[in-house]
Amino acid sequence: MTATQTQARNAAFAGVLQRQGAAVVLVLGVAAAWFAFPHFGTADNLRSLVLQGSFLAVIALGMTFVIISGGIDLSVGSNYALGGVLAAYGAQYGLVVAILLPLAVCSLIGLINGLLIARTGMAPFIVTLASLLFARGLLLALTSEGATTYKVDPGSAFLWLGQGTIFGVGVPVYITLILFALGGLLLRRTRFGQSVFAIGGAEQSALLMGLPVARTKISLYTLSGALAGFAGVLTAAYLQSGVTVIGVGTELDAISVVVIGGTLLTGGAGTIIGTLVGVLLRTLIQNVINQIGTLDSNYQTVVSGAFLLVVVVIQRLLARSRTR
Amino acid sequence: MSEATLTRTPDRAKVTAWLQNYGVYLAVVVLLLFNVVFTENFLSAANFRTQLVQAAPVCIVALGMALVIGTEGIDLSVGSVMAIAAALIPLYLGAGPLTAIIVAIIAGIVSGLFSGYLVAYLGIQPIIATLALLVGGRGLALVIAHGQLIQVRNQDFLELGTGDLLGVPVMVIVAGVLAVLAGLVVQRTTFGRHLVAVGGNRAASTLAGLPVKRVLISVYVISGALAAIAGVLATSRLGASDPSDVGLLMELSAITAVVVGGTPLTGGRVRVLGTVFGALLMQLVQATLIKHNLPDSTAQMVQAAIIVVAVYVARERSSR
Numbered sequence: 196m197t198a199t200q201t202q203a204r205n206a207a208f209a210g211v212l213q214r215q216g217a218a219v220v221l222v223l224g225v226a227a228a229w230f231a232f233p234h235f236g237t238a239d240n241l242r243s244l245v246l247q248g249s250f251l252a253v254i255a256l257g258m259t260f261v262i263i264s265g266g267i268d269l270s271v272g273s274n275y276a277l278g279g280v281l282a283a284y285g286a287q288y289g290l291v292v293a294i295l296l297p298l299a300v301c302s303l304i305g306l307i308n309g310l311l312i313a314r315t316g317m318a319p320f321i322v323t324l325a326s327l328l329f330a331r332g333l334l335l336a337l338t339s340e341g342a343t344t345y346k347v348d349p350g351s352a353f354l355w356l357g358q359g360t361i362f363g364v365g366v367p368v369y370i371t372l373i374l375f376a377l378g379g380l381l382l383r384r385t386r387f388g389q390s391v392f393a394i395g396g397a398e399q400s401a402l403l404m405g406l407p408v409a410r411t412k413i414s415l416y417t418l419s420g421a422l423a424g425f426a427g428v429l430t431a432a433y434l435q436s437g438v439t440v441i442g443v444g445t446e447l448d449a450i451s452v453v454v455i456g457g458t459l460l461t462g463g464a465g466t467i468i469g470t471l472v473g474v475l476l477r478t479l480i481q482n483v484i485n486q487i488g489t490l491d492s493n494y495q496t497v498v499s500g501a502f503l504l505v506v507v508v509i510q511r512l513l514a515r516s517r518t519r
Numbered sequence: 520m521s522e523a524t525l526t527r528t529p530d531r532a533k534v535t536a537w538l539q540n541y542g543v544y545l546a547v548v549v550l551l552l553f554n555v556v557f558t559e560n561f562l563s564a565a566n567f568r569t570q571l572v573q574a575a576p577v578c579i580v581a582l583g584m585a586l587v588i589g590t591e592g593i594d595l596s597v598g599s600v601m602a603i604a605a606a607l608i609p610l611y612l613g614a615g616p617l618t619a620i621i622v623a624i625i626a627g628i629v630s631g632l633f634s635g636y637l638v639a640y641l642g643i644q645p646i647i648a649t650l651a652l653l654v655g656g657r658g659l660a661l662v663i664a665h666g667q668l669i670q671v672r673n674q675d676f677l678e679l680g681t682g683d684l685l686g687v688p689v690m691v692i693v694a695g696v697l698a699v700l701a702g703l704v705v706q707r708t709t710f711g712r713h714l715v716a717v718g719g720n721r722a723a724s725t726l727a728g729l730p731v732k733r734v735l736i737s738v739y740v741i742s743g744a745l746a747a748i749a750g751v752l753a754t755s756r757l758g759a760s761d762p763s764d765v766g767l768l769m770e771l772s773a774i775t776a777v778v779v780g781g782t783p784l785t786g787g788r789v790r791v792l793g794t795v796f797g798a799l800l801m802q803l804v805q806a807t808l809i810k811h812n813l814p815d816s817t818a819q820m821v822q823a824a825i826i827v828v829a830v831y832v833a834r835e836r837s838s839r
Contacts, residue, residue: 267646311827318784320593320646321830324771325823332819340814447654450647460644493661500655507647508637 216509217455217472224479232486238363240482246365248478250433251448252471253371253426255456256378257419258449259470263382264415265395265462266319269446270308271423273330274301276442278427280334283345283437286353293353293431297424304330305420309413323416327446338439345437357432367429374422379467387411395462451503452477457510476502538832543780543796550803558810568688570802572756575694576601576749578798580769581776582701583742585794588777589705590718590738591786592638592645597746597773599656600630601766604750606663609671609760616676620751627747628740630656635739639732649739653770660762668761671754680756690752694795697745702791711789714738718786775822776801779829801825 228235254271261268278297285296304326311322335341347354359366382388390411393401402408431437450460456473458465480502484495538545554561580597587594604623611619630652637648671677682689705711713734717724725731746766754760778784779800780793804825808818 315831317827317830321774321778321784321826324774325826325830327823328771328819328826329823332816332823335816335819336814340816444654447650450650451654454647460647491662491666493658493666496658497655497662498658500651500653500658503647503654504637504651507643507651508641511641511643 216513217457217469217476217506221472221476221479224476224483228479228483228486232483235482235486242364244478244482245368245475246433247481248474249365249367249371250426250430251445251452251477252474253374253429254423254445255449255452255470255474256374256467257422258446259453259456259458259465259467260378260382260391260415261319261419262450262453262458262460263395263462263465264391264412265398266312266412266415267323267450267460268305268308268416268419268423269320269323270304270326270330271419271449272442272445272447273327273334274304274420274423274442275427275430275445276439277301277304277330277334277337278424279431279434279441280338280345280427280437280439281424282353282428282431283347284337286345286347286351286431290351290353293351294356294425294428297428298421301330301424301427302417302421305417305423306413308420309416312416313409313412319416334439338437341439344439347431347435349435354432354435357429357434365433367433370429375467375471382467387414391415392463395464397463448477448499451499454510455503455506459510535832539781542829542832543793543800546779547796547800547803550800550807554803554807554810558807561810568691570799570806571691572688573806574798574802575688575690576753577769577772577776577801578694578795579697579745579749579752580742580766581773581780581794581798582697582791583738583745584770584773585777585780585782585789585791586701586705586714586738587645587742588718588774588782588784589714589786589789590735591721591784592735592738593649593774593784594634594739594742594746595646595649595770596630596634596652596656597742597749598766598769599653599660600627600743600746601750601753601769602657602660602762603627603630603663604747605754605760605765606660606762608676608751608754609669610663612671612673612676616673616679619676623751624744624747627743627745627750629743630747631740631743632736634743635736638739639735657762664760664762666763668759668763670759672758677755677758680752680754680758690756693748693752697748698791698795705789705791710734710737715787715789718788720787772798772801775826775829779825784830 234240254275258268258271278301281297281300282293285292308319308323308326311317312319338344356366356370361369382391390401390406390408393404393406394408394411398408427442430441452473453465453470454460454473455476456466456469456471458469477499480498481495484492484498560566580601584594584597603626607623607626608619611622634645634649634652637643638645679689684692705714713724713729716727716729717731717734721731746769749769750765753765757765776797777794778797780795780797781790782788782794801822804821805818808821
C-alpha cells in the first residue's frame with residue numbers, strides 16, 4: 196500500500212518535472228545568475244533580456260502550434276529575414292504597408308507550405324526545407340544578392356513598434372505577451388485548438404472523427420509563416436533596417452525552445468507557456484555567457500546544443516519511467 | 520469513373536514508377552545535353568574535372584545520409600561534423616597529414632557514436648538528436664579553432680584536394696571508391712539487408728531478432744565518418760581550415776541529393792547510384808545557372824523547386 200503510494204507520488208513528481216522542468220531550471224538559473232553577476236539583476240539588463248527574447252518568442256509561438264500538430268516548420272528563419280527586409284522596404288510607404296506587405300508575403304509562403312503538406316501528403320520536414328531555400332532565395336533576389344540594405348527613415352512612426360517603450364519596457368515585449376495570450380486562447384478554448392491536438396495525437400482518428408484535418412494544417416502553417424514574418428517586422432523596426440543575414444539557424448533555435456518548453460516533437464501535447472519559459476531560458480543562457488565576458492562567445496552555441504540535448508534526454512527518460 | 524480514367528491510372532503509375540527509378544539519370548542526361556548545346560566551353564576536360572571535383576564532397580556526405588535515411592532516420596549534423604574535422608586538421612598537421620586525417624575521422628566517428636547512441640539506445644528522434652549536434656557542433660568547431668580561419672600549407676595534405684592520380688583528381692577517386700563501397704555494403708552484406716529491413720519495419724525487425732540498435736548506431740557512425748572525410752577534403756581543396764563556413768547547409772544539399780536520387784524519406788530502401796547522380800545533378804544545376812549568369816538567389820529557388828518535384832514523385836510511389 197505504502198509502496199504503491201510512493202510509486203504514485205514518484206510518478207506524479209516525474210510528471211511535474213517533465214511538464215515544469217524547464218520552469219524549475221529557469222527559476223534556479225535566474226536566482227544563480229542574480230547572485231553570481233552583480234550586473235544581471237539591474238533593471239537595464241532585465242529589460243534588454245526580455246526584449247531580446249521577444250523576437251524569438253513570436254517565431255516560437257507559431258512553431259509550437261505546428262509541432263503540437265505533429266509537424267515541423269523549417270522555413271521560419273528565412274521567413275523571419277524576408278519579413279524584416281519587406282518591412283524595412285515597405286516602411287517608406289507608411290506604417291500600414293510596412294506591416295501588411297511582409298505579413299501577406301510570409302503568410303502566402305506558409306499557405307503554400309500548408310497546401311503542399313495537407314493536400315499531397317508530403318513530409319512537412321521536406322516541404323518546409325524547400326521553402327527555407329525558396330524564401331532565402333527570394334530575399335536575396337529582393338536585395339540584389341544581399342548587397343542592398345533597406346534603411347528605415349529615422350522619423351518613421353514604424354520604428355515605435357520596435358524601439359518604443361511603455362513604462363520603460365519595450366513595445367515588442369507587450370506585443371509578444373498579447374500574441375501569446377491570444378495563442379493560448381486559440382489553442383485551449385477553440386475547436387481549432389482541439390483539432391490541432393487531435394491531429395498531433397492521432398491523425399487517422401482525427402480524420403475518422405470528421406475533423407477538418409487538411410484545413411487545420413493549412414491554417415497552422417499559414418499562421419507560422421505569418422508569425423515569423425511579423426517577428427521580422429518587429430526586428431526591422433528595432434534595428435531600423437532590413438538585415439539580410441539574420442534568421443540563419445533561427446528555425447533550430449525556435450524548435451529548441453519549443454522542445455525545451457515541454458512540447459513533444461511527436462505531437463499531441465504541448466503548451467504555449469512552456470514555449471515562453473523555453474525562450475526565457477535560452478535568452479538567460481545567452482545573457483549569462485555575455486556576463487561572463489571572458490568566455491569565448493562560441494561556447495554559446497555549444498551550451499545551447501548541450502542544453503537542448505539534456506532537456507530532451509530528461510524528457511525521454513521521464514516519459515519512459517512513467518510508462519513502466 | 521469512366522473507362523478512360525480506369526485505363527489511364529495504371530499508365531500513370533507506370534510513368535511515376537519509371538520516373539522514380541530513372542528520373543534522376545534522365546535529368547542528368549537532359550541537363551548535360553542542354554549544357555553541351557547552350558553553354559560555351561562546356562565540353563572540355565577541364566570543365567568536367569571541375570564539375571566532378573565540386574560534386575565530390577556533397578556526394579560523400581550524401582552516401583552516409585542515404586544509409587541513415589534508409590533506416591528512416593536523418594542526420595542534420597553532417598555540416599557541423601565537417602567543421603569539427605576541418606578545425607582539427609591544423610592542430611595535428613604537425614604530426615603529419617595522415618595523423619591529422621585520422622584524428623579528424625575519429626572525431627567524425629565519435630560524433631556519429633554520440634548521435635547513434637541517442638537514437639538507438641535512448642530512443643530520441645533522429646531529427647532532434649542530430650539537431651543538437653548541428654547547433655553545438657559548429658560552436659565546438661569554432662571553439663577548437665578559436666573562431667579563426669587557418670591557412671594550411673602542408674603540400675602532401677594539399678595533394679588530396681588538388682592532386683591527380685593517373686589523370687583523375689584524387690577527390691573524385693575517393694568519392695568513387697566510397698560510392699562503390701557503399702553500394703557493396705547495401706547490396707551484398709548482411710548489414711545492408713538488416714539496414715533496409717530496419718528502415719522498412721522497425722517493429723518487425725526487432726521481433727525477427729535483428730540487431731536493430733547496432734544497425735542504427737552503425738549508420739550514424741558511417742555518416743559521421745563520411746562527413747569528416749568530406750571536411751578533410753574540403754579543407755585540403757580550399758588550402759585553409761575555415762570552421763565557420765565549411766559544410767554550411769550541407770545537410771540540405773545531402774538530403775536533397777539522396778531524395779532526388781530516389782531514396783524515400785520513409786526508409787526501407789537505399790539507392791546508392793541514385794544518390795551519386797543526385798549529387799551530380801545538384802552540382803550541374805548550380806553550374807548551369809552560374810554559367811548562364813543567373814544569380815545565387817535563382818539557384819536557391821530552383822533547388823527548392825527540384826526538391827518539391829522529386830519528393831512529390833517519390834510520394835506517389837511510396838504511398839502504394
